[in-house]
Amino acid sequence: MTGTIDEFKKLVDAEEFFQFFNMSYDLEVVNVHRLHILKKFSQYMHEIDENSPDLSQEEKLNQYSLALQKAYQVFIESTAYEQKLFKVFNDKPKNVVTLTEITSD
Incomplete structure (x- = not known):
């Protein structure tokens, strides 16, 4: 790695970060998990x-x-759902009753 912190601060895309650090990566993994990897x-x-x-x-x-x-x-070893990084994975769906909430008399 020969970059500076100022160069690092200008990076935006996931691929730019991998290239900056001279890291190899699977483009398919990055395409599927881009936002999760960056988060x-x-x-x-x-x-x-x-x-x-x-x-x-x-x-x-x-x-x-x-x-x-x-x-x-x-994200090679896990899924986005398992990591639950974003709010959408943690919010309980509205207007949905789960089986565990149903009780019988």
Whole structure:
């Protein structure tokens, strides 16, 4: 990795992050889980920033690289539904009665 933190801050697309960190990836996995990978990556970056505020820029980028790899790996081994990163996966559907809510007398 030869990029700077300023270059990193300009990245937008998932592919740009993988290219920035010189990481190989399966385009099919990224296409299916793009938003989830980026969301998980964002959560990991936030943890790094909160837990290690004194890291140098190089150390921070190294940690971010590991975080992206970890986020990518999550969705190779798991599904978006299992991770429940977005509100839609956590909201109870309206106007639906589940079988566990039905009781018999």
